[in-house]
Amino acid sequence: MALLISWLTVAAGLWLADKLISGFEVTGDWKSYVLLAAILGVLEFFLGWLLFVILGVVSLGLGFLFAFVTRLIASAIVLRIADLLSTRLTIRGFGPALLGAVVIALTSGAADKLQR
Numbered sequence: 001m002a003l004l005i006s007w008l009t010v011a012a013g014l015w016l017a018d019k020l021i022s023g024f025e026v027t028g029d030w031k032s033y034v035l036l037a038a039i040l041g042v043l044e045f046f047l048g049w050l051l052f053v054i055l056g057v058v059s060l061g062l063g064f065l066f067a068f069v070t071r072l073i074a075s076a077i078v079l080r081i082a083d084l085l086s087t088r089l090t091i092r093g094f095g096p097a098l099l100g101a102v103v104i105a106l107t108s109g110a111a112d113k114l115q116r
Contacts, residue, residue, distance in 0.1 A: 005115065006108070010037040013107035020103060023096035025089070032088040039086060040104075043078045051077055075101035 011033040018026040018033075026032055051074035056063035063070040076097040083091040091097045 005111065007034070007037050007041060009108050009111040010040055010104060012111075013104035014040075014100075016107055017100040017103040021096050021099045023092035024100045025091075027090070028088050036082065036086060036089055039082050040078065043082055043085075044075070047081065048074055048078055072098065072101050072105065075105065 011030075014026055014033045014036055017024050026036060052063075052067075052070055055070045055073060056067075059070070076094060079089075079091060079097045079100050080094065083089045083097075091100065
């Protein structure tokens with residue numbers, strides 16, 4: 001059940017980012033958001049932690065000290081990778097990807113807070 005809620009929360013975050021951020025576009029109906037949320041979930045699972053560790057080591061440990069910033073940058077990179085893999089997502093630059101990662105993180109955090 002928690003996986004389904006997390007999946008729907010990321011889909012809602014994608015919808016919100018699509019509506020709020022210029023340069024961040026999702027084409028299609030609600031199925032596109034759900035499919036992209038699944039793609040992001042798989043990419044975050046396999047690549048998110050690896051990117052986090054690489055960024056932490058490359059920044060000589062400062063990435064671990066400021067883990068929230070490093071996590072957002074890793075999520076923005078994962079969003080850009082999802083953009084390359086899917087024709088339904090178009091992100092024009094790293095700025096919209098970073099803002100999209102912030103919107104998705106805030107949406108997920110708010111949904112997590114409401115669940116408790």
